[in-house]
Amino acid sequence: MSIPGAIGWTVGVTALFLFLLGLISSFRMEPALDGAGSFRAAPKLDVIGSFACQAAAYLLGLFGVLQVHAPRASIRQFLGVRGTHVAFYPLAIALGFALEGPIAALYTAIEGRWPSGIDDAExxxxxxxxxxxxxxxxxxxFIVLGPALEEVFFRGALVRPLRWTHRAPLVIAITAALFAVAHVGWQKFLPIGIFGAALGVLRIASGSLLPSILLHGTYNAIQCFSLLSAAGAGAADGAPSAAGAALPDAAGSPVWLVAVSSASALVLTALACVLGRRAEGAARAREKDLS
Structure with missing residues (x-):
């Protein structure tokens, strides 16, 4: 797969997702007051419907990549759903915890300087x-299906065909950039790009898709816990005030804690690279990516 090809697949999948999302949004409207005090139709956030659109788009994209680049390949082997060295699994969980602080702080800082208008309260x-x-x-x-779906496409369907013609660092950079752009909203590009790079390093080093899914799920689990905590606080105050609730402010975290988390994430990422080079299980898994 060429780099323009990977860009084309990502643009196509993202465009299809947004089209489907817009299609269902037109059927799911709720009344809301505008600035003039009159009622207008406003889209209602539908997480399950949004995920269904994403799943349809990504799975169609996966089917297309398979038909074009590996029509006779085993889907499981093509995506990299295989075992690797066991140390990659706890390492993925630890990296998920370490990345949450610096990525959330970076995104909050960017949002504070250039607001995107996206409201976590909804x-x-x-x-x-x-x-x-x-x-x-x-x-x-949030924790299982979403991470698995995104990893199957970005670190599965795109990584292996790209690895046939490009070196690992370039594949990690390209898939991280495409992963970031697919989330739309330029304020997210740098934080999600960094996250995508960590996911790519873990995928390439381990030779398996499973550690990157575990890392992605761990990171999302922390975000989900923050949502549940905020929801619990809102419910305690009464549902009407819940709309004014917000996620915990990552920018309010102590600087030293963000610094320690960042250093830990760098150490864990370096450890993944070393483990990938020295562990026999990871080496055998990586060989299958190149075959």
Missing amino acids: LVRVFVDASAPERAALGLI
Whole structure:
């Protein structure tokens, strides 16, 4: 796969996702007051519907990549769903915790300087209004299904065909950049790009998709816990005030804590690279990526 090809697949998948999202949004409107005091139609946040659109777009993209680049390959082997050295799994969890602080602080700083207009309170309100089964479904999407879906496309469908023709550092950089751009909103590009680079390093070093899914899920689990905490606080104050709730302010974290988290993330990433070079299980898994 060429770099323009990877860009084309990502643009196509993202465009299809946004088209489907816009399609269902036109059928899901709720009344809201505008600045003049009159009612207008406003889109209602639908996490489950959004995930369904994303899943449809990404899975169609995966099918297309398979048909074009590896029509006879085993889907599991093509995506890299294979075992690797066992140390990569706890390392992925630790890296997920380490990355949360610096990435959240960076995004909050960018938002403070150049606001995107995205309000976390709406997502908190979704959790406040949700029943227990609905919260379980939202948690499943945020922590398991969403991370797995994105990793299957970016670190699965794109990484292996790119590795056939490009060196690992370039593949990591390209997939991280495409991962960032696919999330739309330029304020997110740098934080998500850094996160994507860490995911790519873990994927390439381990030779397996599983550690990157675990890292992604761990990071999202921390975000989900923050949402549940904010939702719990909003519910305690009453549902009407929940819409004014907000996620914990990452910029308010002590500087030393962000610095320690950043250093830990760098050390863990370097450790993943060393482990990938020295562990036999990782070496065998990486050989399958190049075959």
